[in-house]
Amino acid sequence: MSEKTTPETVTMTEPPARGTTIVEVQDIGKRYGNIIALSDVSTSVKAGEVTCVLGDNGAGKSTFIKILAGAHQHTDGTLLVDGEPTTFANPRQALDVGIATVYQDLAVVPLMPVWRNFFLGSEVRKGVGPFKSLDMDFMKKTTKSELAAMGIDLRDVEQPIGTLSGGERQCVAIARAVYFGARVLILDEPTAALGVKQSGVVLKYIAKARERGLGVVFITHNPHHAYPVGDRFMLLRRGKSMGDYPKSEITLDELTSMMAGGAELESLAHELAQTMGEDVVQEMGAD
Amino acid sequence: MSEKTTPETVTMTEPPARGTTIVEVQDIGKRYGNIIALSDVSTSVKAGEVTCVLGDNGAGKSTFIKILAGAHQHTDGTLLVDGEPTTFANPRQALDVGIATVYQDLAVVPLMPVWRNFFLGSEVRKGVGPFKSLDMDFMKKTTKSELAAMGIDLRDVEQPIGTLSGGERQCVAIARAVYFGARVLILDEPTAALGVKQSGVVLKYIAKARERGLGVVFITHNPHHAYPVGDRFMLLRRGKSMGDYPKSEITLDELTSMMAGGAELESLAHELAQTMGEDVVQEMGAD
Amino acid sequence: MSTATASDERIAQTSMLSALLKRPEIGALVAAVVIFAFFALTTDAFATASGASTWLRSASTIGIMAVAVALLMIGGEFDLSAGAMTGFTGLTVGILCTQYGLNIWVAILVALVLALCVGFVNGVMVMRTGLPSFIVTLGTFFVLQGLNLALTKALTGQVAIQGMAQVPFYDQPKAVFGSSVSIAGGAVFASVWWWLAVTAVATWVLLRTRVGNWIFAVGGAQVSARQVGVPVFKTKVGLFMTTSGAGWLVGMLLLFTTSTVQSNTGVGQEFIYIICAVVGGCLLMGGYGSAIGAAFGALIYGMANQGIVYSGWDNNWLRAFLGIMLLGAVLLNEWVRKRAEMSR
Amino acid sequence: MSTATASDERIAQTSMLSALLKRPEIGALVAAVVIFAFFALTTDAFATASGASTWLRSASTIGIMAVAVALLMIGGEFDLSAGAMTGFTGLTVGILCTQYGLNIWVAILVALVLALCVGFVNGVMVMRTGLPSFIVTLGTFFVLQGLNLALTKALTGQVAIQGMAQVPFYDQPKAVFGSSVSIAGGAVFASVWWWLAVTAVATWVLLRTRVGNWIFAVGGAQVSARQVGVPVFKTKVGLFMTTSGAGWLVGMLLLFTTSTVQSNTGVGQEFIYIICAVVGGCLLMGGYGSAIGAAFGALIYGMANQGIVYSGWDNNWLRAFLGIMLLGAVLLNEWVRKRAEMSR
């Protein structure tokens, strides 16, 4: 993993045959103490497919993907990787089978420079034996170019990542996952802090990853982001799965109203209309 | 400030006359060491108006509002509050003149219970003299109801806020600012982590606040969120102001393409089209 | 305390007991009970009234400081000068009375003012320079330690206060700080009552007042606390002054119980206070903990220290036993806390 | 080092010097120079070869430990058993050689293995139980302290190692750990070379290797580090073992320089190490610091300690002077660092 030396923009190895199931979950569940954050969720991540996970705040989306990423262990049900029942003891094991993740809270070390964060855990080294040392030039260059490709023009890759803006940090996390994602790419609200342009780039990345045969799990609250790139849509509500629809069975409008909880949205639009005027609500409705 | 006892959903006091300038900045700038995050920005926040601040990631939006909120001190230019040149030494001073803020990083204390976070810095007390103690019942009840009004049905207000989902935490920060915002309400990407329904509630809150004569500063990357509620749109790019437009001078489409950097977006849509198919790009374009 | 909707399907179970089990001090309480039971069963004197009198006394002065240090730690800071402060205030009173014949109450007041000043300086230095309190108060510690030795020697020619009992009106403060009442045959020293009072007040402040809220906030996330308008500066300086005030109280208790203080009194104790606070459930990085837990931590320490002596184990191993007992208590503590987490 | 685009209009100015000024150790370097200059100017003996020999020697053993402790602190942990460890290893070798007649090199190896085991146990306990290392290693510290006293006493009948110089082949390890060479009229002890070597290796590891990256990461944000695949467990346990290994090295240096160790050797020194690391720019909460800075911190401490003696100030005030000097150094340090921040 750390022996990559080709400074390509997006490096992906070992693409599995399109349509094969890479990761599958059956009746999976997670409790934090007596809080049941997730229960009885079943779905699968297939090569060359984008699975969008949708749902209200607190529905359990992040909990779900943390199980896939090895950051949390499930307390009920089964997780199958390549058909084998697995429990990832830590995220390293998930990374080692080619699952790369962008966490909602980004998983960066604030005081460390941007480039060290980018390659953290998968450092590129040169030299031999006990005198192997970091290939700093390569890593700095790569970090800068990968970020530039996302439209982030960093002043200085030596800057502690904690001093970057929210969106810049988000882009580092995404660029890193894309760079190291080998078979599955998991993205938890990657576009939340991003501008329109950067969001577009991320969607493009997702499409490219799908193209190359990776399985992608994509979480977002924006139906306009989810619908164009998604192949399947899994809906969570209050920790339970409310269904798993292929794109052919659902339209953007249905998706939007499902995400918003149907009827409620209309009454909301109505309320807003009273304060802001009718024309405004039309725009709103489109969202 | 802490003597509020009416558990109204949205409590706002002292609404100034509509259209009066509450806060004004002239050629304001901010440096972090040798990094110039913001320079020469001028604008004003008026009672009963929503000023949207737009711009790419890292453009300086958060820096700008942190100056208004007293969290950072400006290094150049002037900040006028009610016409008086001011430098807020700390956010308390800003709060005391009625400026409440939702920070992008939320400003919550992860290990503290939700209700203590909600009232932190503006605790409600009962009793007399040195034996004043916290009015815990009132604070817990208020927290629960304010969050319920935003569509967040919390299991337990005693839960440490660090264990809430990203969106739930966001809602606490927003509900708090709305509850305590007296004259100016500043919101830094409040809807970023929110679901469709919760975003709608936040927009409704903004509309209501405007209605009641508060000045609102609203930062978002979503033109569909900005356009319906905004009265003026200020565009930042690389720390500089690119203009300050009233709603009458700009359409949603212009706004969108301005936010995305115009031409670039089109080439992006084109690229995505090649991988995902034409129909998809139409949806994208709408965003 | 829990306001959870009982009918929420996302909560497995909930009970009154579980609310109690969530408290940070629960582990320390269990550990204290276990240690008590152990020594009560294995030694004769431990569980007698006069035995309890001894370990309660030794726990009490440590306990008062541990509670104050716990507040400070919850607020995210350390005070390494806390130990030397107990000696400093005692020596101040001793020197002023025995060498300069100052009225004893006035001397006590002077010592209090001096202590608060040191606390204030500590707090202001930490807040103004942005240096870690660990280092700033270490500097103060060294300075106090040096003053204690050098001034005492220079002014009294000795390294300990002598002849305190002959000072006029000695009996008055002695009644307040150094007396003891006999309960069921065991002497209960004034320091024990003070300890209970300090713990009760600290617990009330922490959980039921605005200031308590601020203490948790400045320790848990200082930037966030500042952003929502918590007066961070005042809160922290106040905490440092509270700690040095507690140092004064303990200095008085030591002086009037034994009628002497030495120039090295309290040196090295600062870490005992921190240990007690941590055993009692405080996080080292701040933002979490309890005053009552720190009191239990001191009780554990006092009981272990005295219990080992009662057991008649070879004194050379004292430290080793203490270490094992401490580790045991903390592990038990943690185990209980984890179980409590699971069942909450 | 800086890869900033020179033409970026969002950067005010940038220079080669400013990259240097960003380093965490810069403040400590300046403070060390100031203290050196102060004593060199105010005393006669300080800046002579034989004077330098003395303060370098006293800085060296503290410095080695400070560097190891700095790595551990950057990794977010403390080791309070580090001081007692220096005594423990020295006593082990002393007892094995003088009481059991073991070959001296074998004894040295046994001590190393024991030290690494203690480090390993420390690390595993911290990682497995989730307890703060402050408490776990405090337990180990007490246990070691007890063992040092009780075992030494039980096995040798004394509280210090006697007759070490009469052990066969004593000269061989003495040459490695306890010899001195004369440079420009001043004796430079082996410990000084070891100190330089340890500092250089630690700096290289920290800044130029993968492990160094991991150390910063586990200290700065353990959860995040784990999420991106850093082997947190191995890194931390390795750090604890490094610290106890350094304790072994210092134990050997002490034993073979003075040919004796006492049962209380190193007790209380653990805080000196932490102080030196913090003066050298390490953050107490981890994730930031430098090995070379810790070495400067030890240098400052060593120079201040000896310089005060050279100055002939009233020795009772030693601690007070030390405290003031420490505060001064740290304040200067901070001031330089802030200036550096501004101009970077």
Next chain:
Amino acid sequence: QETADAEDRDLTYAVITHSSPGDAFWDRVKSGAEQAGEDYDVTVNYSNDPDPARQSQLIDGAVADGVDGIVVSMANPDGLEEAVKRAVAEGVPVVSINSGIDRWQEFGALTHIGQSETVAGEAVGERLSEEGKTKAICVVQEAGNVGLEERCRAAAGTFEGEMENLQVDGTDDNAVTSTITSKLQAESDIDVVLTLGGQYAIAAVSAVDQAGSDAEVATFDLSADVVQAIEDGTILFAVDQQPYVQGFLGVTTLFLKDINGNDVGGGQPINSGPAFVTAENAADVATFAANGTR
């Protein structure tokens, strides 16, 4: 208290001193007390704490534990006054050792077994004057320790030349050597270094060597290495306060009181030393020093 006869020796004595942990001098007191316990087949519980408040708690604890007698060192008599008086009032016989010669009668102790740091210190001061020394440093390895301060103060009192205290960090051997070296470098007219413990004498010898000074080393307390050094002539003399005697006699006094009703000393204090170990008699004590009993 029951009066035990020779057959029924189920006796327990507490020895409570003001020693810091690991102190070589007090370690010998402990050895003496424990040896006496073994010889008489009685239980001896040794405990120590330099802090008078803690020490008086230990005394209270021993009383609560129902011991048959207490041996106590009273470095800071004011601090122990109440506790000792309480013990006596409870009928527990108390013997004071080492320090406290002025107060033991007042507190109601059976007797006092000396000698104190003062007596030893004064003897050293005189001895150094006899040797013709003019400028001395007294090396204090633990700041603020009452016993150590007293030794230096008493020595300075009888020494005709000039004597100054030097504080060193006793837990860092390297620092001890360096600090003494620095002092000798800074003041080359120092002609004697007085240390307060065997280990520190060894460090002082190497410091003298390091500094190229021609000062001589004298010390309190013995150890095998010190005796060796005296024989080799690198240490001038050591003063042996015979701490073993203090521990042994303390327990013996209580024991005799218990089994035989004896009042050892007959209301007068008993002297336990000091003795000087010099090149002449070093060989005689060498074996005892190696055993850790002198």
